[in-house]
Amino acid sequence: MFSKQITIDAELRLAEARHCEEIFALVDRNRAHIRRWMPWVDGTKGVEDVRKWQQTAAEQFAKNNGFHAGLWWQGKIVGMIGFHAMDWTHRKTSIGYWLDEASQGKGLMTAACRTMTRHALGELKLNRVEIRCATGNERSRAIPKRLGFSEEGRLREVEWLYDHFEDHIVYSLLGSEIERLGPG
Numbered sequence: 001m002f003s004k005q006i007t008i009d010a011e012l013r014l015a016e017a018r019h020c021e022e023i024f025a026l027v028d029r030n031r032a033h034i035r036r037w038m039p040w041v042d043g044t045k046g047v048e049d050v051r052k053w054q055q056t057a058a059e060q061f062a063k064n065n066g067f068h069a070g071l072w073w074q075g076k077i078v079g080m081i082g083f084h085a086m087d088w089t090h091r092k093t094s095i096g097y098w099l100d101e102a103s104q105g106k107g108l109m110t111a112a113c114r115t116m117t118r119h120a121l122g123e124l125k126l127n128r129v130e131i132r133c134a135t136g137n138e139r140s141r142a143i144p145k146r147l148g149f150s151e152e153g154r155l156r157e158v159e160w161l162y163d164h165f166e167d168h169i170v171y172s173l174l175g176s177e178i179e180r181l182g183p184g
Helices: 017-029 031-034 047-062 107-125 138-146 174-181
Strands: 003-009 010-014 069-075 077-086 092-099 128-134 148-161 164-174
Touching: 003 107, 010 107, 010 164, 017 031, 017 069, 017 077, 047 069, 069 107, 077 107, 092 107, 107 128, 107 138, 107 164, 107 174, 128 138, 128 148, 138 164, 164 174
Parallel strands: 092 128
Antiparallel strands: 003 010, 010 069, 069 077, 077 092, 128 164, 148 164
């Protein structure tokens, strides 16, 4: 089980089957907001789609190949964050995340990314954490910058987003740089 307190009123909890209805309601409320950057939104039409995703996520967790956690703030789920996959040979992973539009600007996702990065580099003994963001997603790109990640470069047309390709900027933090994360 994965659960971490990230601020006095926010925590990360492993996404479980019992959360599927809440996750779908959050996606549905934020459909226009998150669709701009997330290619899976149109395929998430009902709770059953979230249940299928959650089963896949549970299998991923059971295989020690990453996991997905809900971001809970003041008792309500307001976003998701997770490790896409674990490369145990090269001791690296990447973090993906999205946040409820009304919950932006509170530092929640920055705190969540800090916690996940500390978990990866500290407890899991990985050497590298990546965050990739669409070039135009300034709010998302601000998070790795704020946390001291290094900007490594641009991946050209790396993601198909409904009707066009998006470039991504790659950010990374190494185990030897963990102090850059700051307190928290």
